[in-house]
Amino acid sequence: MTYGQGRTYKKVEVIGVSNEGIEGAIQQAVTRAQQSLEKLSWFEVQEIRGHIGDDGKINEYQAVIKVAFELK
Numbered sequence: 560m561t562y563g564q565g566r567t568y569k570k571v572e573v574i575g576v577s578n579e580g581i582e583g584a585i586q587q588a589v590t591r592a593q594q595s596l597e598k599l600s601w602f603e604v605q606e607i608r609g610h611i612g613d614d615g616k617i618n619e620y621q622a623v624i625k626v627a628f629e630l631k
Contacts, residue, residue: 606623609621
């Protein structure tokens, strides 16, 4: 692909969940989106949140992202 040419993208929201951290949650979302969508190009983090266990420790990270893919 040559940048500088006209292109059109669509963005969709995906939520990734991981107990490995924020990067793991983002990667989970991108990996799953890649299985359903073609030509993923970039992502935007919309929200970061998580779950706190009874012991007061974070036991789950959630990343709400929007992934963009090029329209055919």
